[in-house]
Amino acid sequence: MIEIDEDLCKGCEICVAFCAKDVLEMSDKFNKKGVHPPLVVREEDCNLCGNCMLYCPDLAIVVAEEEESE
Amino acid sequence: MKLVHPLMKYVRPGAISTATCTGCGDGIIAQAVLRAIDELELNIDDFVFVSGIGCAGWIPSPFFNADTLHTTHGRPIAFATGVKLARPDREVVVISGDGDLAAIGGNHLIHAARRNIGMTVICANNGIYGMTGGQVAPTTPLGLKTTTTPYGNVERAFDLCALTDAAGASYVARWTTYHARGLTRSVKKALTKRGFSFIEVISQCPLQYGRRTGVGNAVAMMKGYKENSLSVKKAASLSEEELKNKIIVGELVDKDMPELTEQIEKLRRIHE
Numbered sequence: 001m002i003e004i005d006e007d008l009c010k011g012c013e014i015c016v017a018f019c020a021k022d023v024l025e026m027s028d029k030f031n032k033k034g035v036h037p038p039l040v041v042r043e044e045d046c047n048l049c050g051n052c053m054l055y056c057p058d059l060a061i062v063v064a065e066e067e068e069s070e
Numbered sequence: 071m072k073l074v075h076p077l078m079k080y081v082r083p084g085a086i087s088t089a090t091c092t093g094c095g096d097g098i099i100a101q102a103v104l105r106a107i108d109e110l111e112l113n114i115d116d117f118v119f120v121s122g123i124g125c126a127g128w129i130p131s132p133f134f135n136a137d138t139l140h141t142t143h144g145r146p147i148a149f150a151t152g153v154k155l156a157r158p159d160r161e162v163v164v165i166s167g168d169g170d171l172a173a174i175g176g177n178h179l180i181h182a183a184r185r186n187i188g189m190t191v192i193c194a195n196n197g198i199y200g201m202t203g204g205q206v207a208p209t210t211p212l213g214l215k216t217t218t219t220p221y222g223n224v225e226r227a228f229d230l231c232a233l234t235d236a237a238g239a240s241y242v243a244r245w246t247t248y249h250a251r252g253l254t255r256s257v258k259k260a261l262t263k264r265g266f267s268f269i270e271v272i273s274q275c276p277l278q279y280g281r282r283t284g285v286g287n288a289v290a291m292m293k294g295y296k297e298n299s300l301s302v303k304k305a306a307s308l309s310e311e312e313l314k315n316k317i318i319v320g321e322l323v324d325k326d327m328p329e330l331t332e333q334i335e336k337l338r339r340i341h342e
């Protein structure tokens with residue numbers, strides 16, 4: 001499961017460029033900072049490698065394993 | 071369900087939105103340091119983070135919710151030496167820029183390594199003076215056109231790892247921001263080492279380096295690090311010619327030698 005805190009994002013595109021699974025894409029909406037945050041477009045392809053999270057200079061991405069729902 | 075970033079607990083609430091430019095490598099370094107502390111399950115309250123002036127000086131201060139000392143340009147290691155001598159129980163970590171640590175502060179760097187004082191120094195090396203407008207630094211690659219070298223830099227760049235090794239550091243490693251995992255591993259190692267540890271992180275300044283020199287944005291710079299770097303092991307079998315313009319990444323020094331504050335404590339006990 002991936003979550004992006006859109007308002008922390010500065011739109012550098014590092015997460016999009018270094019996702020080997022092409023899960024993310026830049027959106028064309030604007031966040032509070034006036035930049036385009038990425039969107040999770042192919043979550044089913046995500047292998048939870050954590051690269052996008054590790055590389056985001058602004059701690060805007062969290063990747064976590066899905067918790068079992070009760 | 072709203073996920074919370076596992077490292078957000080170490081970030082000062084008022085400083086969550088960082089001061090750095092889009093794609094600046096400083097944020098990747100900040101995250102690697104916090105992740106190392108988290109993985110080692112250390113208490114951030116046992117740390118003192120010391121930085122100088124320059125963009126990299128903002129990596130721990132005010133971003134880390136811990137004791138931080140944001141000092142004058144070039145002097146973080148001098149301040150950190152005082153902190154460590156007064157409070158040897160504290161984990162002292164200096165995080166600052168290449169200009170700060172290797173130009174104006176170069177002498178403090180070599181002497182801290184020579185003394186083998188128990189601290190970790192992390193140099194965010196973007197090869198330039200980022201904050202002041204992209205002036206040439208002693209770490210700028212030969213030939214690079216910067217604000218102050220419009221016809222190309224004629225000086226050779228310092229090899230900061232060779233410098234600290236020669237001066238006597240216990241642990242020396244080099245990574246780039248592309249190698250965030252290796253960097254985290256080295257920070258963990260450095261934090262558990264008793265003597266002086268130095269980690270150089272080749273880091274992108276997409277604004278003053280990337281844009282002005284035509285190297286490109288953060289993504290282009292990180293792809294460049296990926297393509298131009300090779301491991302210490304691989305580099306060992308290559309000639310100087312083959313290693314030209316390559317970034318050698320990995321652990322370069324890892325040895326155990328008497329640490330300064332422990333030596334002082336021993337003396338104190340003898341003379342008590």
Ligand SMILES: Cc1ncc(C[n+]2csc(CCOP(=O)(O)OP(=O)(O)O)c2C)c(N)n1
Pocket residue numbers: 123124125126127143166167168169170171194196198199200201202207
């Ligand atoms: C004594 C003194 N001299 C010069 C300056 C101006 N100055 C501020 S930051 C800086 C260089 C910063 O370069 P670096 O340490 O590499 O940090 P970066 O911004 O690249 O992260 C300089 C020369 C200063 N603040 N104080």
Ligand code: SF4
Pocket residue numbers: 002018019020021022023024045046047048049050051052053063
């Ligand atoms: S965790 Fe890995 S695979 Fe999933 S989006 Fe991030 S970089 Fe892509």
Ligand code: SF4
Pocket residue numbers: 004008009010011012013014015016037038055056057058059060061
């Ligand atoms: S790496 Fe972070 S700041 Fe950069 S585009 Fe992705 S979410 Fe935004």
Ligand code: SF4
Pocket residue numbers: 089090091092093094095096125126196200201274275276277278279
């Ligand atoms: S000027 Fe360069 S080093 Fe400073 S914050 Fe911007 S990108 Fe980072």
Ligand SMILES: [Mg+2]
Pocket residue numbers: 124167168169194195196197198199200207
């Ligand atoms: Mg610099």
